[in-house]
Amino acid sequence: MSRKNAVMALGMALGMAAFVACSGGDAGSQEAASGAMAEGQETAAAEVEQQMELPEGVTMEMVNQGQEVYAGAGLCYVCHGAEGQGMPGLGANLTDDEWVHGDGSFDALVATVMDGVDSGASTTGTAMPPKGGSGISDEQVRQVAAYVWTLSQ
Ligand code: HEC
Structure with missing residues (x-):
């Protein structure tokens, strides 16, 4: 596969993943997703706290x-x-x-x-x-x- 095609294929794969992530699922899984995001943010905050005094x-x-x-x-x-x-x-x-x-x-x-x-x-x-x-x-x-x-x- 040429380099250009490889880049295009990668772009398409990413696009698909984003599509699935956005359109996917019922309210329950969306709640779970946002819960996971909040958790992620807390973890990030804790990391920031550790990294900088x-x-x-x-x-x-x-x-x-x-x-x-x-x-x-x-x-x-x-x-x-x-x-x-x-x-x-x-x-x-x-x-x-x-x-x-x-x-x-x-x-x-x-x-x-x-x-x-x-x-x-x-x-x-x-x-x-x-x-x-x-x-x-x-x-x-x-x-x-x-x-x-x-x-x-
Ligand atoms: C109306 C526009 C305006 C608003 C609203 C504003 N600022 Fe500013 N701020 C400025 C300008 C203009 C300067 C000076 C920039 C310069 O000298 O190049 C400045 C400078 C600063 C500086 C100093 C930056 C430096 O390089 O020394 C800080 C810190 C700052 N602002 C924080 C804040 C915070 C926090 C808020 C919200 C509470 C805020 N500003 C709201 C216009 C604003």
Whole structure:
């Protein structure tokens, strides 16, 4: 089989597998599947916890709640992107280890999120309002800072 055909065959096989996985089964097996996924996520979280030493005062629970704040009430995704990858002309990339404001430590992240970034200090000229303008609680700021901290590790 030529290389091109082999690639096509592989593509088709993957497509079939995805089709079977998506269309397959009754509600029961779907529940089982999502249960397995939740389990997988918990395992992943435990692995992350093992791999990186969280800053003092930060728990994995805070990180998980922070992820919800990021993608929800905190409105962070609006300017920093769903994956924290940044948005041209708006918020900076939060997944790399280059920090424009502060040193990337947990405390610095809390401070930046709490105070926002002045338009004069922003490299894009766009200001980040305190707490992203979302009005989240101080507790939620600490949670979302914990989540952002993990993004760059
Ligand atoms: C209105 C748009 C906007 C929203 C909403 C927003 N930010 Fe920002 N953020 C910015 C801008 C603009 C900067 C400065 C970027 C620059 O200087 O290049 C920034 C900078 C940051 C930085 C510093 C990045 C660095 O490289 O030093 C962090 C951390 C951060 N934001 C976290 C958050 C979090 C967490 C939230 C949600 C609570 C949030 N931001 C919501 C616009 C926003």
